[in-house]
Amino acid sequence: MSNLKISDRFVKSFLTETLIQKELENAEKARQTLLQKKGVGNEFLGWVDLPGQTSADELQKIRLAAETIQSHSQYLVVVGIGGSYLGARAVIEALTPEFSAQEVQKKAVKIIYAGHHLDADYHARLLAFLENKEFSVNVISKSGTTTEPAIAFRLLLSLLERKYGRENLKNRVYATTDKEKGALKQLADEYGFPSFVIPDDVGGRYSVFTPVGLLPIAAAGFSINKLIDGAKQMEGELKTKSASEGNLATYYASMRNGLYAQGKKTEILVSYSPALVFVSEWWKQLFGESEGKNGKGIFPASVQFTTDLHSMGQYIQDGERHLMETVIKVESPKQDVYLTEKTDDRDGLNYLAGKKLSEVNQSAMLGTLIAHKDGGVPCLEIVLPGLSEETIGELLYLFQFACGISGYMLGVNPFDQPGVEDYKNNMFALLGKKGYEKRKNEILSHI
Numbered sequence: 472m473s474n475l476k477i478s479d480r481f482v483k484s485f486l487t488e489t490l491i492q493k494e495l496e497n498a499e500k501a502r503q504t505l506l507q508k509k510g511v512g513n514e515f516l517g518w519v520d521l522p523g524q525t526s527a528d529e530l531q532k533i534r535l536a537a538e539t540i541q542s543h544s545q546y547l548v549v550v551g552i553g554g555s556y557l558g559a560r561a562v563i564e565a566l567t568p569e570f571s572a573q574e575v576q577k578k579a580v581k582i583i584y585a586g587h588h589l590d591a592d593y594h595a596r597l598l599a600f601l602e603n604k605e606f607s608v609n610v611i612s613k614s615g616t617t618t619e620p621a622i623a624f625r626l627l628l629s630l631l632e633r634k635y636g637r638e639n640l641k642n643r644v645y646a647t648t649d650k651e652k653g654a655l656k657q658l659a660d661e662y663g664f665p666s667f668v669i670p671d672d673v674g675g676r677y678s679v680f681t682p683v684g685l686l687p688i689a690a691a692g693f694s695i696n697k698l699i700d701g702a703k704q705m706e707g708e709l710k711t712k713s714a715s716e717g718n719l720a721t722y723y724a725s726m727r728n729g730l731y732a733q734g735k736k737t738e739i740l741v742s743y744s745p746a747l748v749f750v751s752e753w754w755k756q757l758f759g760e761s762e763g764k765n766g767k768g769i770f771p772a773s774v775q776f777t778t779d780l781h782s783m784g785q786y787i788q789d790g791e792r793h794l795m796e797t798v799i800k801v802e803s804p805k806q807d808v809y810l811t812e813k814t815d816d817r818d819g820l821n822y823l824a825g826k827k828l829s830e831v832n833q834s835a836m837l838g839t840l841i842a843h844k845d846g847g848v849p850c851l852e853i854v855l856p857g858l859s860e861e862t863i864g865e866l867l868y869l870f871q872f873a874c875g876i877s878g879y880m881l882g883v884n885p886f887d888q889p890g891v892e893d894y895k896n897n898m899f900a901l902l903g904k905k906g907y908e909k910r911k912n913e914i915l916s917h918i
């Protein structure tokens with residue numbers, strides 16, 4: 472039984488029973504298409520079976536690499552972009568305490584990210600920072616040719632070679648890439664870097680349960696076995712339960728597609744904890760890159776409450792009515808804080824004395840759900856008992872499965888991303904890359 476629940480108490484009034492039934496039937500058809508691997512993009516469905524097929528030996532190999540990194544490094548620089556870093560970051564940031572002086576476990580390394588943008592200041596400061604630190608690098612790129620991580624890796628490799636010597640890099644650089652193709656694989660073989668494989672049939676944004684996500688997560692000190700156990704739990708449930716038996720993925724996909732048909736074109740993922748900000752970033756990529764095609768697709772946005780109630784709250788309550796919300800509700804925090812009474816009560820907070828901060832946060836959440844529903848924003852709730860490797864594993868797998876179903880319901884291929892190439896081609900043309908000369912003239916004539 473999964474630990475997650477979905478509540479539609481703030482959605483039902485926006486949809487008729489007939490529409491919900493129709494969407495559920497479509498979602499069940501899409502689930503069958505996904506499971507039978509008969510839909511478009513079916514060459515990229517390796518992720519569907521992945522948690523259940525991950526062996527103890529594979530996990531052990533990743534844990535051993537993580538332990539080697541931990542044995543000599545203070546920092547692990549994770550070099551990747553999009554699906555090649557967001558999954559790891561989502562899990563690591565959801566589970567890492569903000570103010571812990573020590574890392575989660577004594578042995579864990581601090582994770583730093585690079586290659587996920589081209590900002591010069593950031594990379595210059597990173598290189599200066601690492602100059603006198605003990606560090607390792609996990610470079611992650613399925614194609615091995617993505618410009619942002621390739622640039623960051625080139626810079627970091629020069630620093631590593633200067634600092635440690637080329638012959639001493641075998642335990643400091645880990646490449647996660649295609650099993651045989653691509654520049655990164657060739658480079659890893661040439662230098663003798665240990666490499667981990669991204670399976671051919673798993674695309675970037677569906678790769679968190681491969682070494683793409685697992686090596687950084689293990690190095691950060693978290694249990695990849697528990698993460699996979701959570702995902703496996705959800706995989707079993709979503710594969711076996713039909714829509715009429717309460718399948719969470721078909722339900723989520725039905726609700727969001729039913730609301731989309733009613734003009735709710737933007738879905739906001741809402742969390743009430745800053746720990747979940749990168750779960751939202753990962754979710755945005757997953758749904759945005761999977762569904763935004765052929766002039767269609769729900770626009771995925773995110774906010775973190777109550778922080779953003781003081782910035783975006785006005786629009787959500789009262790602006791254009793094209794919004795729906797999916798709220799991630801975490802029932803119990805790992806730790807709590809009690810509010811106490813003060814004799815002067817100048818801040819007027821004595822009415823809260825004796826309450827836990829989590830109760831205040833839950834009341835803010837309920838109050839907001841009611842207000843937004845009353846303001847015309849349907850709000851679906853995904854309820855987690857707490858944040859742990861298992862529950863995050865369940866949540867991420869649920870979103871992946873629901874995204875596959877939802878893309879099929881929409882009539883798009885949820886596993887490709889042809890539109891991403893356009894900016895790259897223009898950038899290559901502007902930078903003078905060989906073969907792009909004609910395009911340069913064309914695009915410059917538009918401005």
Ligand code: PA5
Nearest residue numbers: 553554555612613614617675676
């Ligand atoms: O989901 C995807 O496929 C993309 O976001 C890729 O992960 C991203 O573009 C990085 O690609 P690569 O791993 O080939 O460097």
